[in-house]
Amino acid sequence: MGVIGVGTLRRPTAMTRSEEDGGMATRRLVFERLTDQRLLKAYRLATLVMRDPAEGEDAVHDAAVLAWTRFDELRDHTRFDAWFDRIVINVCRQRLRRRARGVVTQIVMEGTSNLAHGDGTSVRAERDALRHALDRLTPEHRVVVVLRHLEGYSTGEIAARTGEREGTVKSRLHYALRELRSAYDAAERGPEGER
């Protein structure tokens, strides 16, 4: 048979057992150090994109499994953060797509949206409107908003994390913010001002 591309199904041949064990130990140490440093940021990102802390937790775990099994593909470990973010984002998008195929439910950040904001009713209404508008954004739009306004990344940095062109990122950011702004302004005008 000619080309057999399923390398993962083959028995290792080139390395001795001790060489392989030593390499694996190093690989493991590096991976653990890098993921430990990135875990909080990844969890924040996933939670906000999924709009649910438990779903965020699951997404980060899945992403970490993928990252571990594909760790050899990352040649430059200084790029781990962007690489791992990208995996997290892709896992989130996939889980959201799967969720969209099933029962459609409005996921609201129950655990966090009830936090005391320490400000007046009007401000709270506007922020609640923002939360609901965030819930309604597409995953792609939500990702760019979170990366920009929570993490403060430039559009170039967001493009590196999403695998999109910078122009696409700018466009998504524009439309996402327009949606959010519209909901925010409507809340500020009050019930009679809403459509």
Add this chain to the structure above:
Amino acid sequence: MSDERFDQDLRSVLHEDAPLDVPDALRRAVADIPSRYPVGRGRPIWRQPIPLWIGGLAAAALVIAIGFWRLGPLLSTDVGESPTPLPTIGSSATASSVASASPSIPPSASPSVAPSRSPSSPPAVVACVAADLRARILGWQGAAGSRIADVEIDNTSARSCLVRGTPGLQLVDANDVVLLDSATAGPSGRAHVSPSDPSFELAPGGHLRTEVQASNYCGPDATLPIHIDFDLPAGGGKVKATPASGVSSDEAVPPCMGSTAGAIAMNGWRK
């Protein structure tokens, strides 16, 4: 409403909703990943997470059982008992006589699924075409970032034929949308035969196995069920491998990894 205040409120909402710390359970689970998911160059299938190899073992046991059931009559013919009609769809007296008249010693690199004796007037065994074959997906295994299908092809025709080379592969959804195509998403490439490729002679009712691995699909949502098209070399036509009874396609679409190109490839054919 000022842009500044909007920006400030948006940042506040995101910061308020963002968790402040990683749950201990998640931290522990992630720290445990290297132990629970051993990887290495060419990680063998028996070192994949337990549920996967148990599933593979069960599938292998099933195939062996089916193999014994199917090959039983052939084996008994080999030890000198009277010829028994082959238990294949559409087999007939003519078919069994053709099978038993085929050369007893195939080329060394051409293991025959149904070896037979009686070397008189050996008929020419031609390459299998799509109409000769039926293909089924016996199960899907989920490896991280990939999906692996166990596939079996059966010769459902009344003649023996040869399977050789690497077919083109396509992962296709229920609407016939091609999700991954080896012609563009290697490494198997287009259908081809290499000089070193062995031939497998498939008697009527004979079958071969392979595994097809697909990874990194980033396109639109696919409609289930998923099937795999095998485009046979030398214009042999397309064999559609559909899920066997009770096999779900829920885990058939490989996850999008983004950073690398999608791919679909197969292992070599084997008995």
